[in-house]
């Protein structure tokens with residue numbers, strides 16, 4: 001009896017992700033949703049700059065690469081030219097909330113009918129673990145070696161809370177990808193976001209609290225615990241906006 005089958009939503013290419021990193025699991029969940037909704041042939045994804053830069057090699061749908069932070073601008077162009085296509089961006093927190101913050105807020109404010117998969121690992125993973133706008137207070141990174149000091153470096157940016165205030169936004173949820181149960185919940189939410197897009201309801205974003213065990217200088221298990229015990233305190237999980245539940 002076959003219990004598990006690799007999703008056709010991902011290509012056969014082996015990913016380059018570090019052991020313990022959650023990008024791979026997140027790719028798998030998005031791939032499974034695209035397969036289950038039977039939209040692989042009509043979906044266009046936009047890959048970020050960051051650890052997920054090679055997402056264009058992994059998702060088994062049309063993909064476009066954007067410059068760092070510009071994924072939502074590129075996705076806007078694609079969606080407006082091809083409104084019948086399902087369009088998503090896949091972005092890290094440096095990409096979406098630092099260099100790309102203006103693009104993020106304005107795409108949301110315009111109510112672009114796009115789905116955003118936002119991997120928030122509280123750090124710049126690809127470039128060696130520098131502090132991101134999402135780094136936790138006191139968190140040590142290569143550019144905050146004594147821990148993030150909020151007096152000089154500001155507080156972590158709460159992306160989901162901020163975007164939930166914007167009229168053009170249809171659905172915002174934050175989930176921690178730290179257990180099989182949470183992965184099941186996350187997959188349900190990703191599916192809902194794509195379905196809202198299919199219904200033309202507007203901007204949808206799923207913020208995924210993720211691990212970067214290598215740059216956290218932790219084991220994969222410790223990194224999961226860090227997300228559950230520390231990240232979720234600063235970034236509480238939950239649905240921040242759902243236009244269907246007013």
Ligand SMILES: Cc1ncc(C[n+]2csc(CCOP(=O)(O)OP(=O)(O)O)c2C)c(N)n1
Nearest residue numbers: 049050051068092093094095123124125126
């Ligand atoms: C215009 C520009 N500025 C800076 C960089 C360097 N850079 C590449 S990836 C990255 C950070 C990526 O971090 P994040 O988006 O959080 O993704 P992660 O790698 O953690 O998944 C930076 C600063 C770049 N490639 N282009």
